[in-house]
Amino acid sequence: MNDTEEDILKRGFDEYREFVNPLIAERAKLAGEPFRIMGVENGRLREKDGLVFDDFHGTQAFGHKNPHIVEAMKRFLDSDAASWYPSRVNPFGGRLARRLCERSGYYDNAFFGCTGSDAVEAALKLARALTKRPVILGLDGAYHGCSFGSVSLMAKGYLRDPFGPFLEGARLIPFGDIDALKAALVPGDVAAVVVEPIQGEGGVRELPSAYLEALCDLTERHGTLLVADEVQTALGRTGRGFLGTQHWPRRPDAVLLAKHLGGGLMPLSAMLTKRDLFERAYGAHFASGEAHNTTMGFNALSCVAGLAALDLLTEDLIAKVRDDGLYLKKALKTSLERLSLFREVRGAGFMLGISLKTPSHPWLSFEHFGFPELAHHSAVSPVVCHRLYRRGFYCFTCGHDWSVFRIQPRFDIARERLDTFVGAVAEEIARVEELS
Numbered sequence: 478m479n480d481t482e483e484d485i486l487k488r489g490f491d492e493y494r495e496f497v498n499p500l501i502a503e504r505a506k507l508a509g510e511p512f513r514i515m516g517v518e519n520g521r522l523r524e525k526d527g528l529v530f531d532d533f534h535g536t537q538a539f540g541h542k543n544p545h546i547v548e549a550m551k552r553f554l555d556s557d558a559a560s561w562y563p564s565r566v567n568p569f570g571g572r573l574a575r576r577l578c579e580r581s582g583y584y585d586n587a588f589f590g591c592t593g594s595d596a597v598e599a600a601l602k603l604a605r606a607l608t609k610r611p612v613i614l615g616l617d618g619a620y621h622g623c624s625f626g627s628v629s630l631m632a633k634g635y636l637r638d639p640f641g642p643f644l645e646g647a648r649l650i651p652f653g654d655i656d657a658l659k660a661a662l663v664p665g666d667v668a669a670v671v672v673e674p675i676q677g678e679g680g681v682r683e684l685p686s687a688y689l690e691a692l693c694d695l696t697e698r699h700g701t702l703l704v705a706d707e708v709q710t711a712l713g714r715t716g717r718g719f720l721g722t723q724h725w726p727r728r729p730d731a732v733l734l735a736k737h738l739g740g741g742l743m744p745l746s747a748m749l750t751k752r753d754l755f756e757r758a759y760g761a762h763f764a765s766g767e768a769h770n771t772t773m774g775f776n777a778l779s780c781v782a783g784l785a786a787l788d789l790l791t792e793d794l795i796a797k798v799r800d801d802g803l804y805l806k807k808a809l810k811t812s813l814e815r816l817s818l819f820r821e822v823r824g825a826g827f828m829l830g831i832s833l834k835t836p837s838h839p840w841l842s843f844e845h846f847g848f849p850e851l852a853h854h855s856a857v858s859p860v861v862c863h864r865l866y867r868r869g870f871y872c873f874t875c876g877h878d879w880s881v882f883r884i885q886p887r888f889d890i891a892r893e894r895l896d897t898f899v900g901a902v903a904e905e906i907a908r909v910e911e912l913s
């Protein structure tokens with residue numbers, strides 16, 4: 478075996494199939510996803526057959542291997558600064574925490590992890606330690622990650638069902654139902670309500686504004702922590718500001734960040750909260766101060782990537798996401814409205830979702846494609862995504878609602894490219910419509 482990049486790119490895809498997960502490799506192949514990715518060109522990905530495509534997953538808000546972030550990481554690696562600090566007192570973590578808190582305009586305490594799920598766990602434990610209450614509420618349609626705390630708040634289905642029993646006290650309440658929220662809070666045993674400002678995997682569903690007001694008010698009155706899982710919505714993604722919750726009637730007690738926090742290059746997540754909450758939960762003595770931790774969450778290389786990502790994330794760039802997001806949403810609506818498969822385009826900024834109707838025609842079903850076990854899922858959005866790959870756009874069907882696909886472009890994408898995307902989506906949906 479020779480671990481050169483050339484050899485890895487030649488054999489590593491098949492090694493993934495053999496040693497990691499054959500089903501994922503097979504699914505990617507059947508879905509026609511570009512997955513033999515041979516390189517990066519100006520932040521876009523190049524596949525084996527030369528196709529260059531835009532990755533609309535959302536993790537690569539600055540484009541793949543953004544040069545500013547790469548340079549910062551190289552400088553750090555070439556210096557004599559340590560990356561891991563056995564005392565845990567990491568100056569790069571200190572600086573990143575300060576910059577995140579300052580940019581948030583509200584929070585003054587940060588905790589770092591490696592994944593979005595790490596941030597969710599940190600919030601659940603903060604809420605339990607602070608309130609000593611047993612119950613944690615999430616909303617139907619939620620996706621908070623795959624650790625046990627997160628999965629205990631997962632919408633029912635293939636991502637949750639195999640793993641019970643779940644975290645004691647974790648419960649889901651109906652999405653957007655104020656009466657259900659009120660009733661759940663009355664007993665006074667709820668430590669936290671965890672919500673996504675816009676549910677990503679649940680189908681790009683925004684919390685209705687009346688619900689948001691009730692949520693902010695009721696959690697405060699009941700002494701329940703309000704936790705906003707902003708793993709998908711923060712850091713400019715919705716175009717509404719640095720955080721997607723900045724304009725809520727009340728700031729959540731904790732917000733959770735991940736995805737492009739590490740610049741798309743390093744695994745990095747954070748929980749931002751208020752110092753007094755942190756002190757009440759963990760500040761009793763030296764031992765309690767270390768009660769919750771991650772080994773590699775505070776490594777300097779990730780923090781360096783995070784600092785460089787923050788340099789790029791200017792208010793001007795966020796304003797561009799807002800304006801281009803509005804432009805894209807309007808253009809999609811205008812071109813797709815005439816199509817009978819189109820239901821709506823929803824979301825904000827560069828977190829949009831196209832919702833499609835499921836045709837009754839038996840052709841367009843997983844059963845027809847030979848996957849009866851998937852028959853209850855809509856096949857229409859996976860088929861449209863499949864066709865879009867060959868047009869140079871990698872879009873993603875929502876994890877819980879397969880009738881919707883998400884569109885999360887990099888922030889500096891040019892308008893012309895968005896126009897090309899709109900044209901491609903309209904043509905491909907029309908083609909599927911003709912066939913069905």
Ligand SMILES: Cc1ncc(COP(=O)(O)O)c(C=O)c1O
Nearest residue numbers: 592593594620621622706708709
């Ligand atoms: C809203 C939300 N929360 C949490 C997570 C979990 O993040 P990770 O996969 O990094 O653990 C995700 C992942 O997609 C997410 O979309």
